[in-house]
Structure formats: C-alpha cells, structure tokens
C-alpha cells in the first residue's frame with residue numbers, strides 16, 4: 001500500500017501527540033502524586049453548620065502523629081481561616097460546602113479539590129517544606145469569589161524529625 005509522505009508525517013505526528021499525553025498523565029500521577037479523588041461521602045448542605053464535625057471545623061492531631069483537617073467552605077470564606085499542621089506527616093483534608101461549588105487549592109502543592117455541596121471531599125497529602133501557603137477558591141462561586149482565601153501554616157513539628165525524603169509529598 002502506498003502512503004503519501006505528508007500522510008505518513010501526519011500519522012506519526014498524531015501518534016506522537018497521544019504518546020505525549022499519556023506520558024504527561026503518567027508523570028503527574030506517579031511523579032507528582034496528582035490523582036482524581038476516589039472518596040464518596042454525602043452530607044446535607046443545609047445541615048453543615050450544625051453538623052457535629054463540620055460545624056466545628058479545625059485541625060486534629062491523631063494518636064499516630066498524622067493530622068486531620070476539617071474545613072467548611074461557604075460564600076465567601078473557608079473555616080478555619082488559618083490552618084496549622086506539622087511538617088512531614090500525612091495530613092487528611094475533609095471539606096464540604098454549605099452553599100455552592102467551591103474550590104480548595106493549596107497554592108504550590110498538590111493539594112487541590114473541588115468542594116461540592118452535598119458531598120465530603122477528602123484527600124491526604126503531606127508537606128515536606130515548612131512555611132506559609134496560600135489557599136484559594138478556584139471555582140467561580142459568586143461576587144466575592146476573588147476574596148475567598150485562607151492560610152495554611154506548615155510548622156516544624158516534634159513528629160517531623162527525620163522525615164526528609166517523604167514519598168508522595170510535595171515540594
């Protein structure tokens with residue numbers, strides 16, 4: 001079968017693009033630990049403020065040294081406004097919205113999820129660098145969207161000694 005030269009070039013170019021896309025998917029999944037969420041848990045959005053867990057958002061340090069962060073998102077803020085977690089330990093974020101869809105992005109890390117009313121978004125990550133991180137809402141949620149932010153402070157905790165090189169963590 002005779003295939004025209006230009007046809008051949010386009011065929012190989014199309015194949016190359018597919019390979020490139022698959023490679024970048026693989027890189028973000030394995031290399032950067034960026035994965036789609038797999039957690040499904042439902043909650044009544046109107047009961048969020050009186051919920052035992054989400055009505056009292058905050059940080060809990062667990063017996064094994066890991067941390068659980070409960071966050072309530074609403075127009076136009078996150079509660080708590082300031083989150084303090086130790087460096088180098090697994091940190092599980094649990095979030096829900098009391099009104100519309102919001103985003104929760106910890107800038108400069110792989111911590112990023114949608115916060116959908118009716119659902120609990122959950123992800124676990126760890127922070128290998130102490131310091132202050134900005135948290136922003138990255139889903140347009142209304143007139144005050146641009147002011148919807150919070151602060152994450154990663155502290156040099158007692159449990160974080162010798163945890164350099166933690167896998168699955170972020171910069």
Ligand SMILES: [Cu+2]
Nearest residue numbers: 102137141148
């Ligand atoms: Cu928002």
